[in-house]
Amino acid sequence: MMFSSSGGGPSAGQTCSLVLIFAVLLQSICVAITFLYFTNELQQLRATYSESNLACFSREDVLLQDVDADNIDESDPCWQVKWQLSRLIKKIVAKHRLEDAVSGAASSATGGTSQVSTANEREVSKNAVPRVAAHLTANQNRRHPENILSPALQNNLGYKINTWEAPRDSNSFLYNVRLNNGELVIPQTGVYYIYSQTYFRFREPEGVEPDADPDSDSVRNPKQMVQYISKYTDYYPDPILLMKSARTSCWSKKAGYGLYSIYQGGVFQLNMNDRIFVSISNKDLVDMDKPASFFGAFLVS
Known part of the structure; x- marks a missing residue:
C-alpha cells in the first residue's frame, strides 16, 4: 500500500506567490509615502514663496527708500519689485512736476512771456547761418564767344566767362553776393x-563735307572740352584752380552737330572778398544756352 510523500506545509509555488505579493505591496507603500512627502514639500515652498512676495508689499521701507541699481542685493527676493516700483514712482513724480511747471509758465504775465520769447528768438537768429547764395544762368542775348569770354587766363585756365544773366531773370538770383565781371564776390x-x-x-565749318574715309579728320572731329572753376584771392595775384572737369569727344559723322555738357560741384573754404569764376578751354564750342549753362554757390556753414 502506497502513501503520499507531501507533508502538511505550503508548496514551493505558494511560497513564491506570497513573496511576490508582499514585494508589490511594499513597493506600493514606498511610492505612496514618497509622493505624499514631495507633495507636502512643494506646498510648503509655494506657501513660502507667496508669503515672500506679499512681504515685499507689506514692508514699510518698500516705497520709502531709494533703490540703487548698482548696489542691489540679489539675495533679497524683493529687490526686483522694489527697483521697478521706485523707477515708476520717480517717472510719475517727474511728469507731474513738468506739467506743473508748464502750467505755471502759461499763467505768468504776458509781458514776461513775451520777453522770454523775444530773447529766445534773438538767440536763434544769432546762431542761424545767414542767407548767402547765388545762381546765374547763361545770357542768350550774348552767345557769341567774343561777347562772353575774356582773353586767355594765366596758368592755362582757358577763357573766363564774363557775361551771366542778371538777376532780373526769374531763374537767376543773388542773395548777399555781388557779381562783378563774371566773378561772384564772397561776402x-x-x-x-x-x-x-x-x-x-560743335558744328562743322561751312564748306567742309564729311569724308567717306573713316580716318579723315572731317569725320571724327575729336574735340577737347575742359571746364575750370577758379578763384582770385587778395593774397595771390594769379587765379587759383579749385576744380576741373575734362572730356574729349568724337561726335557721330552722321550728325549735323554734336552736343555735350560738363557739370561739376564741390565744397570749399572761402575767405571774404574771394572771387570765384568759370572758364573753359575751347571758346569756339561754348554755347550759352540759358537752361544748360549756369553757375552758382551758396554758404553751407
Missing part, C-alpha cells in the same frame, strides 16, 4: 558749395 568767410555746368555745341 564772408565760410564753407561754400560751388557748382557750374557748361554747354558745348
